[in-house]
Amino acid sequence: MANYSTNEFRSGLKVMLDGDPCSILDNEFVKPGKGQAFSRVKLRNLKTARVLEKTFKSGESLEAADVMDMDMQYLYNDGDFWCFMEPDTFEQHQATENAVGDALMWLNEQDICVVTLYNGSPLSVTPPIHVELEIVETDPGLRGDTAQGGNKPAKLSTGAVVKVPLFLDQGEIVRVDTRTGEYQGRVTSK
């Protein structure tokens, strides 16, 4: 792979650091008037999601990481792996539980997710920002209470539990923001 020098470090660049693929978040040029120039770099370790701060000497370089984000359709879970497909080539990729991570509770079959590939294998999965899921379990809806006030927990088809307004019932489809886990609205009613 290519090497990137500190003056090429940009937000979003994927590099190898201590054997792990990282994404650069921020690169600040620091130089005392008479002194050595540095780059203070913030990076996210793509395996652990931890954010690190490192100071490099100007001109130091890091190896590029073979990391690529790809839109893929989520197909199914076979018990061990979560299976995703490239929509153009129909090539399938098996993601481990570790790679799926927190995306697990939003994975709805057929939805298009962003799968981050590292050396060709899924490293992490980002669910769509908005998903539409069925309520499979909640207290019975309170008729007439459509205006305001109060909410209740509802379990969705993927296992996620979100707070929904009191008037909603089992079997209804709701729209949820996967970044915050917040209910956005009702999609259909019975």
Added chain:
Amino acid sequence: MTDWQPGISLSRLRQRSRVLAELRSFFQQRHFLEVDVPVLATTSVTDRNIESIAASVAGVSAYLQTSPEYFMKRLLAAGSGDIFCLGKAFRNGEAGSRHNPEFTLLEWYRCGWDEHQLMDEVSDLICGLLPDTGVVKISYGDLFFAHLQVDPHQAALSSLQKLAVEASSSAWSNESRANCLDLLFSVVIEPLLADGLVLVYDYPACQAALANCYQDPQGRQVSRRFEAFLNRVELANGYSELTDAQEQASRFSADQQARKIAGKPTMDIDRRLLGALQSGLPHCSGVALGVDRLLMQIENATSIDQVMPFSWDHC
């Protein structure tokens, strides 16, 4: 197309003009001579960490000056008396939120003064522009000891390298004393400096640059170099100036050697400056202050391009 527009707002452009006028009037009131020395010359600095921008004049190689220092010292040696220069300086490869390859530098020299008198004058200048600025004076050694419990002048290189590795990464385990100190200062100490103006003096001898050295009261070899930080931003660098031509020549040679080892292009030594020192530079102190950074503080700007008419990105 909107990329013709300046990076600075009109209100900041007016403020910039006011500040430039106030700086001039500060020195005129104190009976300085304003000098406008060349920014283009056939030689430049040998500094290990400062890169000159090369130019070509009728086939002769030349450089944009990284500061007016050498020309000003030649004027001082010619008997100019107290002088100031408010002009442009250029440093290659320096670009960021606090750096632009072309910037405005205010530099002045006081004949017969030591660096502590000059620090007081820096303080007068800043407090005139920014009333109610708190001022702290502290030595480099005390500052290091307060934050890192280490004596930067006498600690073994290995212990400074260990601290540098802790502050950043394993890549620092083989760095020079000066580089480790710069890293620790920039990464650990600078963010912890007090609000207002902090004047740091008695820099390590290995970072003396063009300053005199002496033995401090604790018997350590330190340099008569100081720096001024305004709200944790490096603003000015000053010296009790080295007047010994021989010592200056040997520092220049050491710089060239260090640049060779680091694989950087070397710069010819400025013989005319050495000639001026041989003929006799009066005992004096001088300081250079970044005017754009001063404006950033006055204007609460987060980036240098917000206070420059056209930063490099617009040029």
